[in-house]
Amino acid sequence: MTRHLPALEQLAGQPLIVGAGLAGLMTALSTTRRCVVLCAGRLEDVTPPPGSSVLAQGGMAAAVGPDDSPALHAADTLQAGAGLCDPQVVDRITRDGPAIITRLTDLGVKWDRQADGSLQLGLEAAHSRRRIAHAGEDATGAMIMRALVARVRQTPRITVIEHAHARDIVMHDGAVAGLRLAVSGRELTLPTTAVVLATGGVGSLFADTTNPAGATGSGLAIAARAGAVLGNMEFVQFHPTALSAGKEGQRLCLISEAVRGEGAILVDETGARFTEELATRDTVARAVWRHMMQGHRIYLDARKAVGADFPHHFPAIFALCQSHGIDPVTQPIPVRPAAHYHMGGVVVDMQGRTGITGLWAAGEVACTGLHGANRLASNSLLEAAAYGSWIGQALDGCTLPAPPSVMPVADMETVRPAPSQPYRRIMSHYAGVIRTGDGLLEGLQRLSADMRTDAGLICTTILYAALQRHESRGAHFRSDFPTSRDAGVSSGFTLPELRTRIASMVDTGIRSSLPEHERTPT
Structure with missing residues (x-):
């Protein structure tokens, strides 16, 4: 594998995976084919993050506890989704949850564990059991991505092209024939009959967001111009507790729901509690928003529930707060809602296929039917890993035709x-x-x-x-x-x-x- 762009003829016909987050890297690692991963920045970069996966704090939901089951996990997911989940998708993903945890362990992810070796499991809103597996305490996304990046770097059949931005899919006779992209400012077209979109969400279309700057829906636009169906586009989840600090227009840092799972409460400037902290995210976000619109300032108070354990239990959040002059051990944390996750996206089936021959989608860019109208906390990492795995396997199981010998001219x-x-x-x-x-x-x-x-x-x-x-x-x-x-x-x-x-x-x-x-x- 190389960081530099090889001759185009060496890459012609290989599957192109657009996006180097969890969904994209799981796709690359789950196929046995030679493939190309397009990364918007440097693959190892954390600051600024090239995608949302590295920012995930809370963890990955999976029914691995002794008092839990995939059926219970599915029931919680369906309840949160408010009638719009696809029950078959929910059933398959929740049943695969434990195996996905094992698969990631095999890929090098070091989950946080109890003294007896069992997984430490957190509780988040609308979950009926402790089922959130985490790594590095509140740095799960970074820990997962570090392990997957290392594995990708050790896999010669995977070519990573850094500083690459997809522009448009080239179509021929109603099927994928290539991809227009820019690499470090150079415009080019790669011939392929298989494109996997794993480009993330839309949060940076909003003024307040927890998403990185690149989350502007570009993958959705690329898919739409190719003819794919977009579904459930109205469903944008606002996280109720983003750190209310920093300059206007900057990405807001998330104060994980896991902090509320450990007992932190939402209060206003008078110290009054005004909502149920572990209700569904949409319910809590609206309660916070309404209270703000009444002129109140909102705080997440972990002093009593977590207190002196905060630096150990939430080290990344503690460091973040300290960087803004806040000590969560002795002070409440100022918060406000921010655009966090998009449940809509490119409509796909249970193999990640769109209605366009040769086009797949995984992760936040996809509308799979798992999240419905409201994502259950920590189901997003699970979905990204599951669909990345399934698409990789699907690529192995299908015959990919050679791209047309004459590349069609794309709309410029x-x-x-x-x-x-x-x-x-x-x-x-x-x-x-x-x-x-x-x-x-x-x-x-x-x-x-x-x-x-x-x-x-x-x-x-x-x-x-x-x-x-x-x-x-x-x-x-x-x-x-x-x-x-x-x-x-x-x-x-x-x-x-x-x-x-x-x-x-x-x-x-x-x-x-x-x-x-x-x-x-x-």
């Missing part, structure tokens, strides 16, 4: 400026923790003309999907439709369908094109 019109701060403020204001029809309409009117950019396209899909869901469910809450109204039918559309609908709305006037009950909510 799309532009990709990074979302500006005003752009992000629009999304936070109109598609944030609590939404309204009027706000979503205003957001659409301001952003739908910008669908040539990756960010404009994905922001528009989120706003449009949220406007079409005339109810509150899971992470999607509309104050004008505060209750659940239907059976929770999953939403999905292709880019041509979205463009047709948006064009019709613009031609007729966005408000007048809506159903009567949407124009005048009751």
